Structure formats: structure tokens, C-alpha cells
Amino acid sequence: MQAPGQLKAAHSFTRSSSLLAWSVLADSAMEHYRGSFTNPAMTLPLASSLCALMAGIHSSGDSRPRRHVVRHAIYWSAAGIGIAGTAFHCYNIGKRPGGWCWNNLFYAAPIGAPMALLLSGVFGDVAERMREKPAVQPRLLGLPAWQSTALLCAAGLLGTAGEVGLLHLRGSFQHRAMYAPVLLAPAAATLLIHAAAVRRKPHWAARIALLAAQWLGVIGVLFHARGVARSQGGWRNWSQNLLSGPPLPAPPSLTALAMAGIAALRLEKAES
């Protein structure tokens, strides 16, 4: 067994995984409650994200340089449920009249949402693996760990940009700020991919974009809270407007991905 060289990186990815798990927990609880849990499988993401969140809390107090079998299994199952959820949401869209039309993409099961659970599982898995990696030149998935995790984050950011783009299009981009995540997430992803391709450069542009994305996720919650306020009845009618207004738990997933991206760039230092 190696020295505990990558514990810090492991904790970073655990934080991203946990934040994503929290986002999925809150979001799927609200949305699936709204959908009256018509299918019993709609409880699965709640259970899975709750387990991932608890695994994350356990992991943050664990400084042993080896993976934890139960935690790792939880993360794998989260990823699996995320994939199954995506397939299920696709089925839900396709079976409705109109099929893959805009109305169904806007209002049927959101096609990108279960991906957040997949990402939570993937980052949890990365965190578990990083515990066992050497302090110098750790590798993951056949690449230097910082590159492979950076590419993972970039993929996640692009997916998020797609999801946000679709839902903000549904909201007609009625507020200018709604363009921010749609522009920033792909920009950060592009810079991250560029950074991963060009080694040993100060990746300040990628860092700035990721930091901005990280904070945009926080600011996004405030914007969404204002969106709830602009619904009929505002916050006084919270029990309805939380469900029908912009989703409060959604923007933090951008924060989680940006944090993971920053952790990936930090890992590059282990290369020298």
C-alpha cells in the first residue's frame, strides 16, 4: 500500500460528489413528489443520493489511504441508477405523443437530470481510487490523474450546459442572467480540455472560468429564489411555487462540477 499521497485530492472529489448528491436529493425529492411518485422506481434516486451523501460525510472523516468497500459500492450504484434514470427519462419522453418534440423535452421527465447522480457516483469513485494513488504522478483511467479528471469534469460541464440551455430556453431566457451558465459552463469546459491537452502551463484562464462557474452556481440559487418570488403569490405561496418555479437545488451542481475541475487542475502539481 502506498503512502497517503492523494488524500487531499480524494477529499476534494468527495466534496463535489456530496454536493451533487445533495442537489440530486433535493431536486429529485421535489420533482418526483410533484410527479406523485407514480412509479415506485422514482424513489430510487432519493435513496441513492442520500446514501452517496452519507458516504461523502463518512469519507470526509476518513483519512485512511485505501478505498472503503461499502462507500465504493454506493458510488457505483449511484452511477448505475443515474444511467438507468437517464434511460427511463428517455423512455418517458419517447412514449408520449409527439415523441422527441420540444414540448416533451421541456415538460416530460428532464433528460439531463439523472446525469447529476451519475456524476456524483463517478466523482465518488474517483475519490475512492485517489486514496490509493501515489503522491507523485498518479494515474487514472490510463492517463495522468489530473488529465483524466479534468476531462471528466469538462464532460460534466458540457452536459450541464446542455441541460441548463434546454431549461433556460423553456424559460425563454426572459432574464439576461439566464444566459450566464449557458455561456460560462461550455467556456470553462473548453478551457479545461485545453488545459488537459497542454501540460505544464499556468492554467489561469481555466482556473478563472472554473472559479466563476463555482460562484455562479451559488448566485444562481439567488436568481432562482427571485424567480420563485416572481411567480404568482411569490414566497408566500412557497408550497406551490417551489415546485413550479425555477428549481432551487439545480445551480449548485454547477458549483460541484467547477470545484471538481479546480481539484483536477490542482492535481497537476503532483506531476512534478
Add this chain to the structure above:
Amino acid sequence: MREFEHDDDVDFAIVGTGAGGGTLACRLSELGFRVVAFDAGAWWRPLEEFASDESHQKKLFWTDERLCDGETPLVLGTNNSGKAIGGSTVHFAMVSLRFRPEWFKSRSLLGYGADWPLDWREMWHYYTQVEQALKISGPLKYPWGPKRPRYPYREHELNAAAWVLARGAEALGIDWTSTPLATVSAPRGHSPPCVYRGFCVSGCATNAKQSALVTWIPRAVAAGAEIRDLAMVTRIAVGNNDRVTGLEYIREGQRQFQRARHVVVAGYAIETPRLLLLSATSRFPDGLGNSSGLLGKNLMVQSNQAVWGVMPEEIRAYKGPPSLAITEHWNYTDIGKDFFGGYSYMSQGPLPIVWAGALNRRGLWGQALLDEMQHYNHQVGLKIVGETLPQERNRVTLADEKDANGLPIARVTYSFCDNDKRLIRHALDFMGRALDAAGVGDIWEETNDTCHLNGTARMGDDPRCSVVDGDCRSWDIPNLWICDGSVFPTVGGVNPSLTIQAIALRTADRIAALAGRGELDRRPQKKMS
């Protein structure tokens, strides 16, 4: 709000504040004209004054007495009337459709009705302006007609009744889409997104509906127009020079007179001809602007027949705007028809009293009605907006009976022609098949409903065959204008509100252009052919 004196010679006195008058009041005042707009109805504050109660909300309807006769006498006073600032847009179903381009030349291109003096490409431009002003929520891709710009707001989520339309259309192999609606699907200014309360045709209590009351009227007031509510205009005054000098109206029990350099009548297809007929003088014995003899004639309703049935599962059709899905297939398809004209059909969401009324007319009463009302949550239906042909025998005249102000009331004579009946038969058969294909049971037809009124002061190119020109200006009196659904030479198979507003925007632009050329107060001599 700016207020004018009675002796102020305002540029425009507008009678009516709905889709025509409200829109025109807004644009004319924004173009710098001094405008007073009159409406017989009240200036409601929806957030405080609208109840979730169909009976109470009848206060939005024009229920003054009228006489209806003809072979198919009209039922007036609900879906075809409005008495409020904002007119009938306060309780309209928000369906915001463009005309099929060919309809503007239906005589030349399709062989029926009459040609409009307007070009569809110009109207396309004004349609876009209205859609932007009302932030119409519509589909990203509209299946019919020439390319149109993207609707400013996204389409609404469909209710179960709309999905029944979709399933029926897909089973019969025709296109369908979500309906472009004048209610916002996302926040806009003080308007919250639609909460799908379903009381749209009884008045929107949240202001999500983009009626004239919440769009054009506030803009008009901001631009310096005066809106005079609860003011019933009773006569347009004409001076010795055969020019309009102002109008008489009753407000707070007082007969009053407002001077004006121009008068615009925008009182919809019954009150507009009635007011012009009431204003007859010795110089204009048949009513103002009636040298063609066509004032009051060519009244066109739109047929509004429906097919209903029951689904095994709950539908709750009353949730959300009543017409969330539509097919315009039979507006744009000319083969397979044994009639002229077209129709669209939409999903429906009648509120309980309206629904009980429909069942009454079906002959249900007592226990049978109670039993049928038990299926309210399961009932579902499709309803047309069908084109009817202009006929001179369908007309608005003055009756001998008088109203509370001592003025003759309107007599409305209406009969469907054979073409109208063939269109209705075709629609009922087709919709019956669509419902059947969607799995609806116990299907029955509602054969006797009508909606929108148009066409009693048609526009045209020839003073002998029309009441106003393409600018909505009277051929006879150059400072008299008519700007509402009355000017339609044909109605098409779509709800008229978007077209009325587009015409009003065009009229405002034309008035500004004429003023710029010095032709507003004097019509240049027309070269007669």
C-alpha cells in the same frame, strides 16, 4: 393619467378599448397624437376584483339587450362580447393565430369571399410586432404556413385534453401543435407565469394573460393617452363640412360631448355599425360612412361546433388555458373538402356552468343532467373555429325597441349558408373520428355554438364595395375611422384577435405616414377608374 377637457380638440377619440381600440390608442399616443379612448365598461383591477366564479365574472360580458333573428339566430353576450377596458381580450381564450396568407386574397386565389386590400407580407410584419408586444407563448416550430419568427416565449405544458387532440391527430396522420397563446410561460414584468388556473375565459386573476388591459392600455396611459371608462358613446357628431367634430357620450348619468379632430370606432361587429347607424344625419341618412350601403352587412360569425366524449381516465380538461393544442390542418389543406374556407380545431376546457349549459342544450335536465355532470372530470372534446362566408343578408340593423338611454337596440340577423353547413358537417365528422381514434367513448356532437363576430364594415379597394379603405378610413368621411373586427372582408378559420391587433398597428403607422404627408385632414382626390 393625463386628462383632456371636453373642449380640447384631441387628435383622436377612440370608441372602444379592446384589440382594435386599445392597440390603436397605445400606438397613436406613442406616435405623439393626443388620444382619448372611451369604453362603456369598467377599468377592472384583476388581482383585486376578479373572482374564481363564472357567474360573478359575467360582469365582463356585454349583456345589453339585442334582438337576434334569422335562420340560425346568434346567442350573444358571452364568448362574443366584452364590456371592459381591454374589451373582450379581458376574457378571450388567448389563442393568437395568424391568417393563412391566401385568405387575404381568398376571392382571387381560393374562389370565395372577398379580397382584402392588404398584402399578407405586410401583415406578417405586423403579426410579428403583436406577437412581440404580447410575448406570445408558442411552439418553436409552427407546422403550417410560411416561415414565421420564433415566438417570444416558449409553448406551455399541455394538459390531458390537449394530449387527446395530439393522439387523435397522430392516429389520423395530420399535424398538430401546441397553441400560440397570449399568456406568458415565464415571468414578464409584473406578469407572473401562467399558473394554469383555467379561468381564462372568465378573466385572468393573475395578469399572466396578455390582454389589452395589461399590455396596450398601460402603454397608452404612459404615452399620454386618456382612457375614459364607463363612458357609453351614443353618437358621433358631424359638422356642416361633412367632417366628424367629436362624439356624444353618457358618463355618470350625464350626456357629454368630446371634441375631436378624428373619431375611430372600435366597438366590435355589432356596436360599431350600431353607433354609425345611430349617428345618421340628414346628410348621411343611412348612417355614417354608408354610401356603399354595406354598413352592418356581411356579418360573419365563426362556427364553434364541438364533438365531446368521455375518457376512462381523468382528464380535468379545465386545468390550464382551455385550448392548449390545435390543428390547422383543414385551414391549409384544400383537397378533400366539399366547401370553401377552412377551420382549425382545438382542445377544450369548459368550466362547470358553461359545460352544464352545453349539456342543457343537448336536452339533459334533472337527474340526467346530474348524472352526466358526474363525468365532468372525464369529459373531453374538440371544438372548431370555422370560417363562414360573407352574406349581405347577415346584418346588423336598428330595431324599433329602445335601450335604457332611449337609443334603438341592435337587431342581429344571421343565417348559415349551405357552404357553412357543409364545413360544419365536415368538421364534426373529422373530429368525431379523431376522438374515436384517441380512445374516447360516448361521443356526441354539439352542433349549435358560434363565436367571434366580424365583418359589418368591410375594408376594400373600391368605395362602392366596402365601408373603409385598407387604412381603416371611411371612404365618405375622411376623419372617421373604423378599427376592429368589423373591417374583416373574410374571417378565416382562426381566432381574430391577433389579426385585429395587427391591423390596428398598421393603421397607426398609416395614420402617422398620412399625417407626415399632410393627408390626414384631407383625402387626396382619388383617381376613379
